[in-house]
Amino acid sequence: MLTVVDPQRRATLVAREDPSGNLHWDIILQGAQETVFLDCQLAHLRLMNLLDPLFGWDVTAQIFSDAVRVQRMLDFEAALARAEANQNVIPKDAAAPIRHQCRVDLFDLPALGEAAASAGNPAIPLVKELTRLVAKSNPEASRYVHWGATSQDVMDTGLVLQLRDALAAIEGDLRRLCETLAQLADEHRATPLPARTWMQQAVPTVFGLKVAGWLDALTRHLTRLQEMRSRVLVIQFGGAAGTLASLGADGLKVAQELASELNLGLPELPWHSHRDRVVEVGTTLALLVGTLGKIARDVSLQTQTEIAEVFEPAGDGRGGSSTMPHKRNPVACAVVLAAADRVPALACSLLSAMPQEHERGLGGWHSEWESLPELIRLSAGALHRVVEMMGGLEVDTVRMRQNLEVTQGLIFAEAVTMALGKHIGKPAAHKLVEEISKAALAKKKPLREILSANSEIMNHLSEAELDRLFEPLNYIGVSGEFIDRAIETSKSERR
Secondary structure, three states, X not given: OEEEEEOOOOEEEEEEEOOOOOEEEEEEEOOEEEEEEEOOOHHHHHOOOOOHHHHOOHHHHHHOOHHHHHHHHHHHHHHHHHHHHHOOOOOHHHHHHHHHOOOHHHOOHHHHHHHHHHHOOOHHHHHHHHHHHHHHHOHHHHOOOOOOOOHHHHHHHHHHHHHHHHHHXXXXXXXXXXXXXXXXXXXXXXXXXXXXXXXXXXXXXXXXHHHXXXXXXXXXXXXXXXXXXXXXXXXXXXXXXXXXXXXXXXXXXXXXHHHHHHOOEOOOOOOOOOOHHHHHHHHHHHHHHHHHHHHHHHHHHHOOOOOOOXXXXXXXXXXXXXXXXXXXXXXXXXXXXXXXXXXXXXXXXXXXXXXOOOOOOOOHHHHXXXXXXXXXXXXXXXXXXXXXXXXXXXXXXXXXXXXXXXXXXXXXXHHHHHHHHHHHOHHHHHHHHHHHHHXXXXXXXXXXHHHHOOHHHHHHOOHHHHHHHOXXXXXXXXXXXXXXXXXXXXXXXXX
């Protein structure tokens, strides 16, 4: 019997398990009793997946589900049997009986998890159960299950198969995001708004350049994802201590055949305690999430009521408040920023686990099993939220232009300084415009008005030239060229 007391709600929950493994909950609230029947096992009630749709993405969630994790390990066992049969290491007629039992639906996953608690990893009870299943139909073939391999070979190669699927899904989302941003940058190459440094308005810029900056960073992440494939997507096959001694002279031939069966690369040698491949996945995704966090930070700041330059896509139930009907909260940004907070710690966990002992690590390897999938779950979820957000981002170009007027022209002070500097030198021009800017602030008057009243300014700059200097699009430098470069580089990388 399990009793949980919640003093805040004055509730007592009493769980009673029947002989079939089902739970009966007695829920007592303020003295009134109600009985609820839940058709599940106690182990299932320990799952915390209420927030998975918020922080994750169903595609990668499925890839790293328990069922797929076990199936990928079974895929290794099936491929190993075929490879060894093809190389005459085991009898040719042993492969098919083994392969036919390598189906996750034949295995009791909760029982497998319970057994893993005693064995130290899930591969040991998995192989034991697979051997039992094969023996039921073909006792002779069961002798060759898992021939020459070790538990880490099964788990690491199964993980690599999961990573192949996950990285492909993530790369697909990243490509879509880059394409969307390229279109957005081009569309807004002449949409002026204030650039902001140290949270203050600086000089005019264009929204297209801000987007191009996001695009340029994401394009580099796309390159990283592509470059690491050849290093990461390789089999793990070394036997007990990385020598494949159990297979004698046939070890490398079997490894080559196994890699071919799984369509994975063959590493120079087994990498049981050299975890840079796994960590590279984590750190590469952590870099990606850092950039996604920067994008979410920018967008969330632009959605502030006082700024109101962009908005996340609208929709029923999206971004609402439980108390304030008028609210339109940047919910996607919140999820992405939460991921940007959490992912670095998970990447750090992977890095911390790298110094592993001798030929097989103790504890460091184990710490990867949940850390990496969680890191991927959060990364893929954050990326997918940004894809959705940018696909329907609302841009208020009128408000962006209005925000350029907030400082009453002070945002053009540098433009005036540079024009004046051609006549009296940069230091003198900077000092004079700084004094005039302070006067404009003190008098709460537009900078242009104070400039026009200054004889020294008017001795060098005409009214027509001041008109030109106070036009935002005349002071955006080579923004257009930068936007073109970012778009073209991204397009080349996505070919």
